[in-house]
Amino acid sequence: MDEHSLSDNIKETPFYKYHVAAGAKMVPFAGYLMPIQYTGITEEHLAVRKNVGMFDLSHMGEFEISGPKALEFIQMMTTNDASKLTVGQIQYSILCYPDGGIVDDLLVYRLTDKYMLVVNASNIDKDFEWLKSHLIEGAKLVNRSDEFGLLAVQGPNAQKVVSQITDFDLETIPYYNCAVIKSGKHTFLISRTGYTGEDGFEMYLTQEMCDDLWKACIVAGRKFDMKLIGLGARDSLRLEMKMALYGNDIDKSTTPIEAGLAWVVSFDKGDFMARNILLKQKEEKPKRRLICLELEGKAFPRHGYDLVAGSEIVGQVTSGTFSPSLQKPVAMGYLPLKMTALGNAVDVKIRDRLFPAVVVKPPFYKEGTHR
């Protein structure tokens, strides 16, 4: 008996067998057995930066909201202004609690006759219950998370790979837009989105398409030496772009204003959850803000490490790594507002030693190819 058959709650994605065959190291993540790496996180990371890689993101959650009051419901629950979306457009947005704390960050897709919300895997149940408990008459909410497999192809050569599997002119899909395309006998939704900072696509596939599309992408990717990419490199890729990770950089104790996400809070769209609290916080300035730090030397800042000024602990690292692209240690963390100016110095405490760090302008990696 293998170790995983003991825990019957762990799910496999439709691509599980391909990961195992490719020699991936599989770990439980958000209720799924996911590939954390195939050949090595650094190599996979650089493949996406310089060329192209494919990710299985089937663990992500997909909700559909339809009905005459769908937009009204989304406007009330999310911070960004979904009324600005035309069919085929996508926006990054936030679900907040009434006190301004973050329930989740998400993507809102406007489709022909409904909206699709793409939420973090670890928050699917929580988000669904949260939305359901506020649902209004005239809006219908369906959790379709278990129905979809999600494949992402990311990197400067992503379009070259994906254009091999379809006749659709991908050039017509701008960044943060989606389209329904055909590949072989299958028709599915594809968006020019990602969590890497590079150009790339995400494909929402129903179960019966998954085998065909995996194989088609693998064949298409051969010509371009496409690599398979695990969650390890996904984390370092998003970190280099200062893209927040729920549970690390944002959670119910942080607000979008503190996290530097005021750009997705639309105060002039009318009332919405936590609007007044967030507006007050924006006007009065938050007490702390999520900032980017670069360190010198051989240090590896990790989640939870203390940020120190003088002899005082002034914050914590929320995400950190040794940046594969920059070849230096980088971190994100919250600092008191007065310490957040660019160039400000602070120390990171790494196993009883202090390493000097300086506040830098995001993103860490500035050569991303996303459009």
Added chain:
Amino acid sequence: MIIPDKLKYTSEHEWVALDEDIATFGITEYAQGELGDVVFVELPAVGIKVKALQPFGTIEAVKAVSELFAPMSGEVAEINKELETDPMLVNRDPYGQGWMVKVRINDPGEWDRLLPASEYSKLVG
């Protein structure tokens, strides 16, 4: 999983090779796989005394940080300087170019208390 017979092992996944009174330490193939890509290795200076089962250095890798435990006691005679510029030698060749320190041992009896390959392979099997 490669576990060379001529080496001995600790339950913390270090290996040791013995040549007269010089012991070479490194980490096993299993350990490098668990840690992921090694970003840097912090090693003691030549001349420092290390003690069996006590930490002698730190290994920072993308997935985790880990202390290095000395399999045997003695004085550091040489450190692998190559790891400074290419720490992923530990991933690519854990039993060869990825070696970490050479120690002049002072208690050969400690060798007998280490795990032989057959025992270590049960631990990671």
